[in-house]
Amino acid sequence: MTRRIAWTLLALTSVLLVLAVVPLAVSMTARERVAYRDNQRAATRVIAAASEERLSDHKPATAMRQELDTAARAGDCAAVYDASAHLVASTPCTAAQGEEAAELVGRVLSGHEPEPPENEGRLLAAEPAGEVRRPAGAVVLARSAAPLDTRIATIWGWSAAIGAAGLAASVLLSFRLARWVGRPLSTLDASARRLGEGELDERADVGGGPPEVGRLAATFNTMAARTEALVHGHRAVIADVSHQLRTPLAALRLRLDVLAAGADDSTAAEVAAAQEEIARLSRLVDGLLAVARAEQATPRPTAVRVAEVMAERVAAWSPVAEERGVQLSTVSAGPALIVALGAGHLEQILDNLIANAVEAVPAGGSITLDHRAAGNAARVLVRDDGPGMTAEAKAVAFRRFGNPEARGSGLGLAIVHRLVTANGGTAHLEDTPGGGLTVVLDLPLWPERGHERGVSSRSSPVERTADQDR
Template identity: 90%
Template sequence: MTRRIAWTLLALTSVLLVLAVVPLAVSMTARERVSYRDNQRAATRVIAAAAEEHLSDHKPAAAMRKELDTAARAGDCAAVYDASARLVASTPCTAAARGEEAAELVGKVLAGHEPEPPENEGRLLAAEPAGEVRRPAGAVVLARSAAPLDARIAAIWGWSAAIGAAGLAASVLLSVRLARWVGRPLSTLDASARRLGEGALDERTDVGAGPPEVRRLAATFNTMAARTEALVHGHRAVIADVSHQLRTPLAALRLRLDVLAAGAEEGTATELAAAQEEIARLSRLVDGLLEVARAEQATPRPTAVRVDEVVAERVAAWSPVAEEREVGLSTVSAGPAVTVALGAGHLEQILDNLIANAVEAVPAGGSITLDGRETGGRARVRVRDDGPGMTAEAKAVAFHRFGNPEARGSGLGLAIVHRLVTANGGTARLEDTPGGGLTVVLDLPLWPERGNERGVAWRSLPVDRTADRSR
């Protein structure tokens, strides 16, 4: 942002300088040319007035000679012609005043016309009639070097360029300072917002820098961060209190039922066993609700998580359960590693819920496979099973609490998965497995240092399902 502001102000200032300095320099150049020409014509008229007295009134040529000497001392070349275009007098340097262009000018002046003076080899020519314009007694041609005019014009453009460069330099300094004044507080605020989103709830930003609007924004951010911190800590305290207040009575009630069932008659023992099952179900439900609440309040700080290692670990942990239910559970090969940015322990919790749901849903002889690949700048993890699958209506609400009324467990596993995945900046969706079953697809953010490894696929290891069934 700082660069954009600086470049924008610099471009705007450059345009304004060009629009202001260039037209001014052009105007001053044109004025200088006109002034130089007028001065040259005035000098020519002075010589023409003295020449008229000699040519028309037949007075001595002393005055004319005097004016020619004055022109020569000024560096000009002048020549006086009579009415028949014959040279009467001139300065020592007559070449510039007696050429073809000079002769052409003399002819036009004697014919009663006012010619446009040309520039000849760095000299400017001027011609004036001696006497009346329509019936001149002669003509005077004065050639003056254009070097002084060129020097003045160069000085005008040089000063204009210097002024433009100075203005541009001042604009650079001011634009950079202004851009930093505005951009640095916003960059600090952006970094603070990023750290707050990563879970640093005590993050605050500086409110003493930048324009008033940015300061107010920083103060509002700090207020929001403080309220968010208080709200999250309050929810966490409530979750802890509820966890203690619910689990303790349930545990005590379960122990009492165990004591009563130990010495009860057969009919009573059956009823007490049913009550114990309901207490166990209620405990699982409370645990699930607390897990969902914790997932909803999660503000993870991303860490580098090796997906292949976590997958292999969780598959190994769940293999005994899968073998007991005669379900095949496959792992992945240790190919080029894929590293994702997730909160500590979140991928383990996500996979535990997905594998638990799949093991519960897949019948004996079925299979569960975990595979994935790095694609599109994301890490894609899939948990596939060949169980009964889900209807389109059930998939639409599966990530809600108790979204699937046909779920065998508490109905909270996918809700926990969805909360944890989205809290970490990922996405989760459900698809049908080709041939029947359900596939859970997770798109997780890559760890930045490994973001350039694309197209790395995990290869599913073959599973001996006969051996699984035999166990």
């Protein structure tokens, strides 16, 4: 925007300068030419008046010679002709003689107004000696056009200097004006970007710039303050709910454990069923809290090495998978990919997917983690050969409690979907060839300039839920 404002003002100023300076310079040039011509004709008339005394009254040629000498000292060339167009007297310079001078003399002697030409850098002027209709002779004066050209060049030089100075001032003022308007907007844009990245305490500078921008910054700060209050209030509610729900559930579980220790065979089954429901309710509460935290995520992207994180999570989940008789492995055939995700998000995504697959795949089955490049994204696949999901279940799998066939709370895939989309990626489900389910994640790649530094494979501790979505 700064450049657009500057170039617009610069173009407008340039047009105004051209429309003002060029016509003025043209007008001054024309006036200078007229003045120069008038001065030359006046000098010619002076010589013509002195020549008339010689040609008409046959007086001595003293006055005529004096005027010719004066013209010669001034650098002019003059020639006096009689009524028969014969040369009577002239200055040592012969520029006032020749064919063009003869044509001028002929027109003057015939009573016509001559059109003075320019001959080899000299201007010719002709005036009658005596009456215009019956002249006794004619005077031709040739004057160098160099002084006139110098004056014209000076006029155009000053005009160009004035135009250049005006243009330079316009450039300076336009860029200062553009920066005065654009800098607060750039600062406001940066503040909005940081607020969107999760810095809820970010505020814009309301000083400087136009008043409208200042009011916009103040409005932005009000919005940011309310957003921060709402988010912090939401987080406080989540923390309170977490504490208030987990504490009575834990107490109820302890009471049931005590009751189960002294229960007889008739009530042991009922107590065990109650314990299972309490455990399921605890997992449900944990899952809801995990979804709420995922929905609040405003990640700041960091560079994450996909292969290293996959290998780490496979190593962490291998004991659980072996206990259930499931083979867990990773495939890294393609190039090492680096994605831009929030801190710990890839770990949390893989934990939920692996936990969900381990619960769903029967003993003897397998789970494979793979990744590959897919255009401008990194594609991560979690493939299993379990029972899979129906088309109806896959259509609602990423919703909270969307899958009615889920044996758990059905929150794991909802957490995965929220974390993936919050980082600018996509997630969808496919059938595994031969049976099973494949979760396909397309994650944004980290820019090339970030490969040299700031690359990490592990981040802050993550939160996961082991609720079954299938």
